Amino acid sequence: MTLKIVKYGDPVLQKEGEEITNIDGELAKFVDEMFGTMYTAKGVGLAAPQVALSKKLFVMDVSSGKDKQDKLVVINPQIVETKGKIVSEEGCLSFPGIYFEVERPEIVTVQAIDINGKEYTFEASGLAARCVLHEKEHIDGHVFIEHLSPLKRDLIKRKINKKIKLGEWE
Template sequence: MVYPIVKLGDPVLEKPAAAITRFDDELRKLADDMFESMYAAHGVGLAAPQIGISKRIAVIDVTFKEDPEAKIVLVNPEIVHTEGRITSNEGCLSIPEFREKVTRARHVTVRAQNLAGETIEVSGEELLARALLHETDHLNGKLYISHISALKRDLIKRKVRKLMKLGEW
């Protein structure tokens, strides 16, 4: 099932998501639906709050379907190590049409659980590191625009409010 993507302005995006304690068929179905929703929206990562579900689960596929082995599901993820810095353009399915330069760690390690509830560690560099940080931020109620200047962030929010008034958001 493809869920609609929740956009900036929805309160679910700005509050920490609830920890997951049940690892069952319902959770596996949610992960499958999240991949389907992410691909339909042409993204490489998606956190549950972005489809209006305040749970600590995110999916990532930086190959966008090219490598089925590259699909990552993170349940209750926590960043355990970061290293280096890199600045690159970043966007978000919940803030379509906007991209900004964001500085993040070049190398990241995340500890999480898989769909069976087992503890896993996922490490990545460059785009995967960015996706790991970006999706974990979502689960903590943060958007990528929290990493840009207040001036640029306010400009984006003003444009979004204008689009909302016009019924285009």
């Protein structure tokens, strides 16, 4: 089963997610559905608020299912350290068809809990670091257009309004 991905404009995307306190079979099943939804949508990361669950949880896989080591369940994450800066183009499953450059740290160290309730720490770089930081923003109630200047953000919002009118934002 795939879940419905909410688009920008849905209030759940601008609300801070709650910490997860109970990791059980039900959550594991939901996480499986999140992976399925992410792979179907051809994304490399998906945060719980994007499927209307306002919790501090995201899944990611920058290998798109090719490398098991890249398949991560990230619960209640903390960014421990960031290094460097890099500008690269970014998209978001909640902003279909919208891409722009965002400056982010190049390397990130994250502490989180996995689906077995075990604490773990990992370092990510390149696309994986970008993905972690993008998804972390989602679970904190932020979206990537907040990185743009007010002028550019307005342009994007106008583009979205046009898509809404054409019925391309559902």
